[in-house]
Amino acid sequence: MARIVIDPITRIEGHLRIEVEVEDGIVTNAWSSSTMWRGIETILKGRDPREAWAFTQRFCGVCTTVHALASVRAVENALGIEVPNNARILRNLIAGSQHVHDHVIHFYHLHALDWVDIVSALDADSIATSDLAQSISDWPKSSSDYFQGVQDRIRAFVDSGQLGPFANAYWGHSAYKLPAEANLMAVAHYLEALDWQREYARIHALLGGKNPHLQTFLVGGMSTPIDPNSQHALNADSIALLQGLQAQANQFVQQVYLPDVLAVAPFYLDWAGIGEGVGNYLCYGDFPDADGSLWFPAGAIMNQDLANLIPVDHEEIAEYVTHSWYSYDDDSLPKHPYVGETNPNYTGPQPPYDYLETDGKYSWVKAPRFRDEPMEVGPLAHMLVGYASGQEEIQSTVGSVLDTLGVGPEALFSTLGRTAARCIETVIIGNKMSEWIGELAGAMAEGDYAIHENSMWDPENWPAETMGYGFHEPPRGALGHWVHIKDKKIENYQAVVPSTWNASPRDANGKMGPYEAALIGTPIANPEMPLEVLRTIHSFDPCLACAVHVLDAEGREVTQINVYPG
């Protein structure tokens, strides 16, 4: 038996660390740990709840706007505020654009190189690559000259030794299965996705005021003015620009991203049977329609039972710290976020150390549970809950992808399923974005410019004490903020973030978190090059995806991969 540790060691703040035990080439045990304490919520105590969102959007560098949205929703819930229709649409647009943007970036820049061998792309024949590309899509950039140019460019980079993130990999690993031409096509799309991202970023700028940190949220609505007669507001020109940017983005999603996933998946169908995880899925629901119903339905699925959708009640969420570096009065019992505490209690080894003491506390991440069970959150949970509840767009798009791949819904409970679900979600939300832009144009045409409900803006109108929660389903899954307001100030604030659900350590009952459970049974061809572990962890899109990148610049090993014979 060998224990493999993947951990970025030279950071000021550690992030995600994975330890797995491997026996006869199969993962038999796994631990997920965050080696970083933040406890940023404590900064919010005593502040004006109307300002909380501006701080919460700094919680995490990868997901800024999502914490702003969850925060204003929590305060609105506490104060009983309904936001105007235009604010609802603008929030859907901002949230939806975040999904489209992040999922494309995740696939091409954080996950593709787990499946695509760049070095092999150098052996590809550009004419055959062109034939392949044209056989799967109408995307115009598909000539042999084009692919030849990409190949020359990559070769020049490789020859110059300026490998950057490309230096990180396990090129030539036996788990890479794509033909050279598919690798070259994917590398070309990796580069195109960078241009796509730069272009699509304009949509955030249009909707959000100051980008990258939005300034447009307000408790009670939004601050982005809507006025067809003003150059300083969202007007008819902005609507046209938004429609154009979204149409362009959707073309890439439908003609590049989706065909790539469908072309790569058949080479990796064994991964439809690997990485299953806890088999429980949670979605808070999101994207409210005008009638208040949620376009992405809420629900929970237990033990992969798609026939039995469980309603979500936030009262049934609680967090354990049994294996987390915090203390409660009784560590064997969980706490609801309203009464959540963040009292650090580090009991781990002093660095540098070989491995964590996994029998005791071993992570700065708490262990959230729903009905006392670990839950996977994220695009797969969105798609499964939507599928189980009969949501039309989700059911038909998921169905058509499964048909194309010739697999049943059970294939979704896997590493490959997670990656496919993220792509399906991007297609669906991209299309819906165009509808929402249309809704906004419609409201403007009817002379509805309202963006803010201000009857509860003045704290004099607030109750002496109140509590509320805000749910949001950002790209990485279920996000909840809980706020307790007393005497016009924040008394307590807790956020349960998506990566807390997925990266959770064990709880008092010894139940593993989703990452941990998903790694069990994973085949490892070479313990020195644990590519297979990265595939499954990256399939969750860990908020700290970067943390499990294995960077190695010209022999200077900067991320620790330790293999301990046991």
Place this chain on the structure above:
Amino acid sequence: MADESAPRTLLLGVGNLLLSDEGVGLRVLERLVTTYDLPEEVQALDGGTLGLDLLYYLEGVENLLIIDAVEMGKQPGAILRLEGDEVPAFLTLKISPHQIGIPDMLFAAKLRDIYPRNVVLWGVQPGSLEPSLELSPPIQAQIDPLVAEVIGQLEQWGSTPSPRNV
């Protein structure tokens, strides 16, 4: 939204405002823009802890100045200046807390042929990374000297900020 004709110089502050000295890069820019009017061709950007998302702002940028907290194992407040190829080489060693995001951004810029002609990094050794909006005293003491350094660099690049009358 960003100007369609992108400015020639980008001042990029990086860091997390909520973790005391981690936010030093943002605090330097904050001081700069409240005490000086920047010429039109200079953009100051609060990059937070983003990485690849910042690629958009590099479009058309000739001079890039990054200010960040950098772990060097030195006394809190120690200053480091790097330029040219030293910057990505240093960052690839993953010394900065944002080492993943910023090197990815620079590498992507190289791949897409929008890599700035001049790249300079000012790094500050943090003392405290506790959750707080305040800088620790040795880091706070470096804000004005760093603002002066930024001004000097801008002048070298042919841009002259004018002091505000406040």
